Amino acid sequence: MLLSSLILLTFCQNYTPDNLNSTGLSSKILIDSNANTIAQRYLCTDSFYRLKYDTGSFQYYLSHLPLKPVGSRVQYFDGSYKSAYAYSSVIDMDISPLDLQQCADAVMRLRGEYLYNTRQYDKIAFRFLGDGKMHSFKEYAGHDQSYKKFRKYMDYVFSYANTASLHKQLYPQSFYKMQIGDVFIQKGNPYGHAVIVVDMCQNKNGDKKFMLAQSYMPAQETQVLLNPDGSGSWYSKPETIKLYTPEWTFDTTDLRTWNH
DSSP: OOGGGEEEEEEETTOBTTBOOTTSOEEEEEEETTOOBHHHHBOOOTTOBOOOOOTTSHHHHHHTOBBOOTTOOOBBTTSOBOOTTSEEEEBOOOOOSSTTOOHHHHHHHHHHHHHHHTTOGGGOEEEOTTTOOEEEHHHHHTTOOOHHHHHHHHHHHHHHOOHHHHHHHSEEOOGGGOOTTOEEEEOOSSOOEEEEEEEEEEOTTOOEEEEEEEOOSSOBOOEEEOBTTTTBSOEEOOSSSEEEETTEEEEGGGEEEOOO
């Protein structure tokens, strides 16, 4: 890695290309500015290192998600842009021009994309809120397994599933057993939120750092979150049960996992 490709970025709350609010959220992040995936762009800190995962695993898929160039801003479904107070990178993945892919939807999209890309078509299924049943891609698509049909299926899912139905689909996970792909989720009333663990590092003592991604309301591109404590995009075990993210506060007991 060339030293010239490493840069130290500063992001602040209410940042726009023409304005930096020095009183807002700030963070310094050591990254490889030439890298275009999560695992390549973000360096583990201090004595922490990444574990190796099978290239066909969900963990590998998430930690190698493609990223837009450094400095890109999150785009809303309507083409407008979100200021950079909450995120440090934007995942390079299209979204519908409709207000569909919000918080839980982005989590389901990543899970669905992984299963589709690894040809696990029979496993692509999500629970709907109204009838409480699982609705599968296979049932929806019939013999048409094209990516175009898959994207239509995911928009269909976004219309009938939300944080409450996804919460019911997932299984409780101990914070101490966290792995890439697990989800912090609150079903809420009337609104909830969900963020997904997309990368992790650990040290020889087993201490872990983790990275989170989200979409939000209104529908917007999925983004790698900043830590509100100003330390960058890596999160550590909080001192209390509360896990603070830029736009939502979770409890560590909100962690859930997929039926692997």
